[in-house]
Amino acid sequence: MNILPYIFVLLAAMLWGTVGTTQTFLREGISPIAVAGVRSAIGGGVLLIAVLIMRKINFKKWSWKWTVFAALTIALFQCLFFTSVRYTGVAVGTVVTIGSSPVFSGIIEWLLFKRRPNRVWGIATLLAIIGCILLFVTRGDTTIHPLGILLALCAGSMFALYTNCSKKLTEREETLPSVAMTFTLCALFLLPFSGSGVSWVLEGQNLWPMLFMGLFATSLAYIFYLAGLEKISSSSAVTLSLAEPLTAALLGVFLVGEYLSPMSWMGVLLLLGGILVLTIGSRKTVKYLKDASSQ
Template identity: 25%
Template structure:
């Protein structure tokens, strides 16, 4: 099994676990604001990966900070847009990063292979069948489109930064810590109470509310922080260091299909015939993207 194929398998596992975050997030969205969800999961993951920042090289820290800033805005635009539009429209528009990633490569003078063009068409068709619903374009859709653009830039940046990194886990730890820091600053600037009558009492009630929520939903936060963030972003970094950004984009397009699959078995949400067609097209796109792929030299990074 060569490095490229192992990287593809790693990203497939990443995408499947991303699909499981839907039931884990469902309870949290009732209680917490979107940025609190981002902060809680990334802060826990940052604590777990903090030892890998010890004696980390400056270039690795810089790469992690850039990736973390991009990833924060990916999440921010997505969850803010989700509050203003349906989840189906949000999923489809955010999934357009499948097209944006190779388009960014075309702008840089790199034309995609024919099989990848076919894979992208299958992936976009699958997303449309799985997620699209009717309605006029609004502010929430623009925010979702910004999330797609940020994620495309994030995936393209990872392709370059991770191949230049000295220690993958140092980059990952810096990336996750940056997302947690950005979320904390956002919360302090926009959500922590700043009442004009009794600031101390308002703050006490606010933190009591947050503490109660963390106790009530500790399993959700723990799963999102430990498995879906610390472990999976580390695996994502390892896998993407061994694949191209275009290949990663096609694999990531399966996320809505994975989310629908786990929602069907965990939450009892039925899949329509159109949804099954969409999932089939997404899987077909991944298969086509990897069909008869020529081997290439292994990445310079050693597994950690």
């Protein structure tokens, strides 16, 4: 079994994990939805220009249904997540959103696409979710607000839906134009609700962080994610995306000087353990099934 798709998804999650640290370089007071909209516009727009030049898009035959679904779900994910954080704080909002998304993805994949997640995925997901909880349990505001929890759960379900819609899209279209079209539409959905406009991008030092988030944490990250998603299940990809909070936490320690408690470090180890179980365990499971079928 090729391990490269798993590495692609992990690279995507690591790039997503840089967003929190990168946003600290923006001036204060900018709407998170505005940041998400501009980030999507830069990431999707640059790729759209590239694929148009390369003539990789046939608008008449394009899979519009899955593109619109993917763009709408990733736009809703960002709005719901940012709103949930305002009610619950970063720690609880992140744990509930990121921790619930693999569970939702497994349920969606099972009910809608008749693909039942295997035992390896279940063990890896359990380890990763517990690790995520331990990582954030002693960090940030821990306010438990019912509406905030509900919004975070909705955000987790939207990311799971985005992943499954994107998998359907990449079964019909190439990865590069799929990312370009999805995030161009996502930007069109988000920017009218940004409230901060777009002029702030050129103010002070805002441009360079936004270029990084647009080109690397969006364009490149989602190219990696969809490239990996073509070869592995949606539920496995979403579980591997738990490397995002792991990356964010480690960047906070080594670049921003944040402190992680011993319990948080235990969470780091469990997250890494979940990732290793999924990548190594999935390879062994597939090898076993191939050997069994050949006998």
